[in-house]
Amino acid sequence: MKDSYDVIVVGAGPAGSTAARFAAAEGARTLLLEKHPAIGYPLCCAEAISTTGLTRVVDPDPRWINCKIEHVHLYGPNDSHAEIYHPDAGYMLERKIFDRALAEHAADAGADIRVGHDVVSLIEGKNGYEGVIARIDGHERKLHAKVIIAADGIESQVAVAAGMKATLKPSQVHSAYQYLIGSPEIAPETLEFHIGTQVAPGGYIWLFAKGGSLANVGIGVCPTKTPKKKAVRYLDEFVARRFRRFAIIERMTGGVPTYIPELPLHKKNLLLAGDAARVIDSFSGAGIANALLSGKLAGQTAAAMAGGESDGKAYQSAFYQIKEKELNFYRRCRQLFLKLNDKDMETILRFVDDLFSGRTIEAVNPMEIVRKILLSYPRLMTLGRHLLF
Amino acid sequence: MPRQNVKGRFSVAIDYSACGNCGACVAVCPENVLHLGPIRLESTDTDCTGCKFCIITCPADALELRHER
Numbered sequence: 001m002k003d004s005y006d007v008i009v010v011g012a013g014p015a016g017s018t019a020a021r022f023a024a025a026e027g028a029r030t031l032l033l034e035k036h037p038a039i040g041y042p043l044c045c046a047e048a049i050s051t052t053g054l055t056r057v058v059d060p061d062p063r064w065i066n067c068k069i070e071h072v073h074l075y076g077p078n079d080s081h082a083e084i085y086h087p088d089a090g091y092m093l094e095r096k097i098f099d100r101a102l103a104e105h106a107a108d109a110g111a112d113i114r115v116g117h118d119v120v121s122l123i124e125g126k127n128g129y130e131g132v133i134a135r136i137d138g139h140e141r142k143l144h145a146k147v148i149i150a151a152d153g154i155e156s157q158v159a160v161a162a163g164m165k166a167t168l169k170p171s172q173v174h175s176a177y178q179y180l181i182g183s184p185e186i187a188p189e190t191l192e193f194h195i196g197t198q199v200a201p202g203g204y205i206w207l208f209a210k211g212g213s214l215a216n217v218g219i220g221v222c223p224t225k226t227p228k229k230k231a232v233r234y235l236d237e238f239v240a241r242r243f244r245r246f247a248i249i250e251r252m253t254g255g256v257p258t259y260i261p262e263l264p265l266h267k268k269n270l271l272l273a274g275d276a277a278r279v280i281d282s283f284s285g286a287g288i289a290n291a292l293l294s295g296k297l298a299g300q301t302a303a304a305m306a307g308g309e310s311d312g313k314a315y316q317s318a319f320y321q322i323k324e325k326e327l328n329f330y331r332r333c334r335q336l337f338l339k340l341n342d343k344d345m346e347t348i349l350r351f352v353d354d355l356f357s358g359r360t361i362e363a364v365n366p367m368e369i370v371r372k373i374l375l376s377y378p379r380l381m382t383l384g385r386h387l388l389f
Numbered sequence: 390m391p392r393q394n395v396k397g398r399f400s401v402a403i404d405y406s407a408c409g410n411c412g413a414c415v416a417v418c419p420e421n422v423l424h425l426g427p428i429r430l431e432s433t434d435t436d437c438t439g440c441k442f443c444i445i446t447c448p449a450d451a452l453e454l455r456h457e458r
Contacts, residue, residue, distance in 0.1 A: 035427040044411045118427045155412030155425040168416045175413055175448040223446045231448035253448045255413020 002112070005031045006306035007299070008132055008145035009111075010119045010158050012039045015274025015291035015298075016151030017102035018057060022299030023149075024109035028306045030299075031143065032103065032111050033134060035118035035152075040099035044254035045288070046178060046216050048191060048208050050090040053289025057296050058105075064098040065091050067211040071190040074349055077197075077342035082353035086361045089191075092210050093288070117141075119152065121161045128268035132158070147302040149271045151295060154255050156276035164270075166263040166278055171224040174203055174285050176254030177231040178218030179239065183246040186215045194238065195345050201225035202338050203285075205238050214249070217242075220256055220285050222338060258282035258334060259327045265294070265319060266312025269305060273298040279323065283333040290327075294319050329387070336386045344383065351377045399439035400455045401432045407451035414443035414452060 007023040009016045012034035020032035036042070048069060054060060068091060072084040107113055117134040123142060124130070131144035150158035159165040192207035199205060202222025209215050219235040226234075232253075239246065257278045265277050273279075274291035281290065297318045304310035340348075355364055355372060373380045401414075401422060408430050415423045420436040423443060444452045 037427070042410055044409070116427065153412060155415035157424070160421055165421070167419050170417050170442050170446045173413055173417055173446055175446050176411070177409075177448045221448075227445045230450045232450065251409070253409025253411040253413070253451075255411045255416055255446065255448070257416060 002029075002031075003142065004144040005029045005112075006145065007031070007147045007149065007302045008033065008143055009149040009151060009299075010132065011035075011150070011152035011274070011276070012103050012106075012113065012115075013099060013151060013153060013274060013291065014102055014288050015276075015295035016149070017099065017106045018292050018295030019149045019151055019273055019299035019302070020106035020111040020113070021102070021109045022296050023303045023306075024106060024111040024299075026300055026303030028147075028303035030106075030109075030111040030303075031145070032106055032113045033117040033119055033132070033143075034113070034115045037116045039103045039113075039115060040096040042252065043095050043099075044176070044178075044252055044256075045095050046206055046208055046218055046285075047093045047095050047210070048090060048286070049093060049288045050286075051088050053286075053292070054091060056289075057292040058102070060091065061101060064094045064101055066094050066214075067092050067209065068189055069191055069208075071187070073187075073190060073192045074352060075192065075194045076345045076349035077195075078346050080346045080349035080353070082349045082356060084352070084356045084361060085359065092208055092216075094210075119158060122148070122158065122270070129162070129270055146306040147269045147271070149273055149295075149298050149302055150276045151273045151291075151298075152276050154257050154275045156272070158270070159272060159276055162267055162270055164264070164267050164272075166260045168257055168260070168278075171222060172258045172260070173223060174220035174254075174256035174258070175223040175231045176218060176220040176256055176285070177235050178216055178252050178254065179235070179248045180210075180250035181215050181217045181239070181243070181246050182213050182249055183215070183243050184213055185243055185245065186213055195349075197342050197345075199238065200234055205235065207242070218254075220254070225338070256280065256285040256287070259331050261328065261331070265316040269312070271298045271302060271312055271315050279319070279327065281327070281330045283330040283337065290323065293322065332387050336383060340383070344379065347377060347379050348383075351380060398457050399437040400457075401437060401443060402453045402455050403430055403432060404451045404453070405429060407449045409449055409451075411448070413446045413448060417442040417446045
């Protein structure tokens, strides 16, 4: 087996496999490494993605799409409820198959793939990193590359090895737990969000229909808001309230990072992508779309770097040119959300209900939003001010 | 008290029946005590300062701080 490449990608999730695909497509000799014996498992994911977030990088394929998302229901304190209809909102993915398909795309583009390779450190050289050290069945092996892409998730060992791990404070992580549930009480093509300081402190509960009678039911909380009572307890309480009949088919835990603006996405010839780069929508915790985009740009840049052109800075600016405003906006949304009390949440939901009630998202015009806020929801002006600086 | 003396007195015990290998604890550990291997979460203990960040962040109640006096 070869041990020298142009580009080595660590981690075969959506970011890593996409990076390997685009690096190989640009002609770079590329190796994709995955520490687990299988790609696509284990997972920590609610599996929803927006249409644009997906189609910007990957063409939808019925093999890994569970269903479309058309309806969004929001439930808040004091029985407040709002419903939004958006016929083109997004898709529910079957991540186990999706991740394998992305690895397949990488292989089709010419990348080598090796599973069971746990990258534990980097080989340092004079002008950057010369490769990685991977542990395989108890043995260590050196693999050399001109450019390294770390797409090894929230727990990124490569970022630790490079001395660029952004250690998150507990308040900067969503502590998450999810069940895959089978129940006849699930509305098709619908996402439900449940908020409230007693329901999910500093976060929300989601119920995402996956087609048939399956759904992902999960919770993310801000751990510092509830240091003693764990996410799993809130979720169990919710499930007992929401369902009369259900079966738990799978359970998973999750740590969802929030975006850290100070964190660079590169160091010398090392590029970070996906959760390892903390490029997450800090408000919803959504990460697949940003993982795909950062993977694509990292892969393309890495191929150019291996050919002696471009640098890590070019990758960072290309990604931020598209995503920086959005990442910062969602970061402010989260900061504001953490300050809301139940009364505020109720007001917001009643406003959203008033605005959308039964209409599609395109039917609402900006002037109407402003007029409604000024006339009926002055409290929202005070809250909204925090989002606009 | 010097830092070296504080270190080594703490360790993190992992309840593998509850741990879901999500890495939330790894992301918040300032001393890189926790490491998510290919099979399961591992704790090296030696550098643990007892900050409890991992315990607060764990979604599943899978971690416990051990303290030897």
